[in-house]
Amino acid sequence: MEIFDIFLLEAVVNGILLGGLLALLSLGLNLIFGVIDVVWICYAELIMIGMYAVFVLHTQYGWPLLPAMAAGVGVVAALGAALHQFVIRPVLTAEPINQLLVTGGMLFLLQAAATLAFGIDFRNLGVRMTPIVVGEMSISAPRVIAFAAALAGVAATWLLLTRTYVGIAIRAISQDRAIMPLMGVNPNRVFVVTSALGGALAGLGACLLVLQYDIHPAIGLTFGPIVFLICVLGGLGNMLGGLVASFIFAQFISVGGFFLHIEWGYVIAFAFFIAVMFWRPQGILGAK
Amino acid sequence: MLAVSNLSAGYGSFQALFGVSLEVRAGEAVAVIGPNGAGKTTLLRAISKLIDASGGEITMEGTRLNELPAHEVIGRGIAHVPENRRLFSRLTVEENLRMGAFSSRKKFVERLRFVYGLFPRLEERRDQLAGTLSGGEQQMCAIARALMSGPKLLLLDEPSAGLAPVVVQSIFALVKRICAEGYTVLIVEQSVQQVLKVVDRAYLLETGRIRSSGAAAALAASGEIQRSYLGL
Numbered sequence: 001m002e003i004f005d006i007f008l009l010e011a012v013v014n015g016i017l018l019g020g021l022l023a024l025l026s027l028g029l030n031l032i033f034g035v036i037d038v039v040w041i042c043y044a045e046l047i048m049i050g051m052y053a054v055f056v057l058h059t060q061y062g063w064p065l066l067p068a069m070a071a072g073v074g075v076v077a078a079l080g081a082a083l084h085q086f087v088i089r090p091v092l093t094a095e096p097i098n099q100l101l102v103t104g105g106m107l108f109l110l111q112a113a114a115t116l117a118f119g120i121d122f123r124n125l126g127v128r129m130t131p132i133v134v135g136e137m138s139i140s141a142p143r144v145i146a147f148a149a150a151l152a153g154v155a156a157t158w159l160l161l162t163r164t165y166v167g168i169a170i171r172a173i174s175q176d177r178a179i180m181p182l183m184g185v186n187p188n189r190v191f192v193v194t195s196a197l198g199g200a201l202a203g204l205g206a207c208l209l210v211l212q213y214d215i216h217p218a219i220g221l222t223f224g225p226i227v228f229l230i231c232v233l234g235g236l237g238n239m240l241g242g243l244v245a246s247f248i249f250a251q252f253i254s255v256g257g258f259f260l261h262i263e264w265g266y267v268i269a270f271a272f273f274i275a276v277m278f279w280r281p282q283g284i285l286g287a288k
Numbered sequence: 289m290l291a292v293s294n295l296s297a298g299y300g301s302f303q304a305l306f307g308v309s310l311e312v313r314a315g316e317a318v319a320v321i322g323p324n325g326a327g328k329t330t331l332l333r334a335i336s337k338l339i340d341a342s343g344g345e346i347t348m349e350g351t352r353l354n355e356l357p358a359h360e361v362i363g364r365g366i367a368h369v370p371e372n373r374r375l376f377s378r379l380t381v382e383e384n385l386r387m388g389a390f391s392s393r394k395k396f397v398e399r400l401r402f403v404y405g406l407f408p409r410l411e412e413r414r415d416q417l418a419g420t421l422s423g424g425e426q427q428m429c430a431i432a433r434a435l436m437s438g439p440k441l442l443l444l445d446e447p448s449a450g451l452a453p454v455v456v457q458s459i460f461a462l463v464k465r466i467c468a469e470g471y472t473v474l475i476v477e478q479s480v481q482q483v484l485k486v487v488d489r490a491y492l493l494e495t496g497r498i499r500s501s502g503a504a505a506a507l508a509a510s511g512e513i514q515r516s517y518l519g520l
Contacts, residue, residue: 184391
């Protein structure tokens with residue numbers, strides 16, 4: 001019985017660690033939607049590109065890991081800004097369905113491009129770390145690092161949004177887009193900055209995922225839907241709601257997977273999601 | 289300071305302004321009065337470039353504004369307090385003021401001190417969300433936000449709209465103080481009687497055309513205005 005409790009505790013701890021990572025991933029998507037009012041269906045594919053960027057720089061060009069990761073964040077940030085400027089901006093005032101189709105198209109475009117460039121092989125960084133042992137629990141080091149870095153990313157984003165002119169403008173534009181020019185703010189510029197920031201968060205997510213998972217062109221599909229559902233669960237565009245939902249969802253996956261088979265964790269988590277949608281279609285912290 | 293000549297503007301195929309000309313000289317307080325739907329708001333929106341003019345010319349201190357993007361108008365010394373105040377309701381009072389100073393950040397501290405001196409009430413509520421202020425305080429905050437850019441010319445769109453009568457009194461007292469501070473003001477209003485007590489000159493706008501203009505006192509005494517707008 002004592003052993004059992006240790007394993008349960010381990011599952012809870014792993015759930016918290018996973019929750020931190022999911023919180024980071026959902027923050028970027030929520031930020032984009034909350035400010036620009038467009039859902040990046042291809043968000044997870046930006047993360048996939050970031051993972052490949054780190055992989056290629058580290059294993060093929062021999063960059064040390066940290067500079068490769070910093071560059072990976074930069075690559076995805078630039079990709080996010082470009083995505084806005086060249087793909088979203090032309091459809092900014094179009095019907096929501098057209099915006100979804102355009103970003104959905106980008107999903108397949110990025111996937112196909114990655115397949116052409118890197119093939120369909122599973123790649124990995126080959127970084128090995130010894131697990132962290134606390135008492136009788138053994139916790140994977142990359143997960144702890146991912147948790148800490150994700151929280152740091154969330155905190156940095158929070159500071160940016162509350163302490164800087166650009167950050168406050170990002171929050172302001174999400175409330176009233178039309179009068180921003182009266183403040184001397186060029187709305188498109190704020191959108192590009194927001195997209196770059198969303199991209200940077202995806203890039204940071206990529207750096208943390210690449211420590212734990214193999215890379216392949218379709219990896220976005222394994223966590224993209226989860227991140228999207230978490231955003232909806234918390235209230236799409238509501239950053240705080242996304243954080244709360246991330247930790248709830250992660251516990252369902254981790255503890256649910258502990259009591260049953262790991263796949264059951266996902267089944268329970270998605271069932272919970274559907275139940276919440278009946279009860280609060282606007283999400284846990286969503287308005288209306 | 290501001291000269292509008294033969295301005296036409298509208299929304300899509302709907303034309304709201306037909307060859308409007310007016311002038312605001314430095315240090316003046318000028319009102320544009322007229323009924324609902326006369327094009328008053330459209331006029332201010334055209335001046336601050338939120339909508340494009342389809343004809344005519346707008347100049348500020350001799351330079352043409354027509355081709356300027358909207359977000360650069362504030363750099364020419366024009367600040368616009370929009371209809372319905374349009375505060376960022378989920379930002380604090382001070383964050384709203386910070387947005388007003390977006391284009392002149394280095395002067396933020398100095399201007400914040402000036403604006404808080406003008407409106408001590410806002411300093412008391414600096415960390416409160418703007419959406420939780422009373423109507424009169426929101427109007428105060430909207431005007432303060434515009435002053436944060438250090439404008440030469442202040443455009444005020446219906447500052448009395450939607451406020452209780454007793455609050456309307458205080459808003460007009462406020463406008464008077466703003467004028468006394470040396471700002472040039474162009475104000476659009478439906479509360480004709482009260483605004484004519486505050487401004488130097490006024491234009492009467494009806495269905496997108498200037499019907500008459502003159503000194504505020506003279507307009508207030510004219511039969512046409514008295515019959516149509518003052519209910520006398």
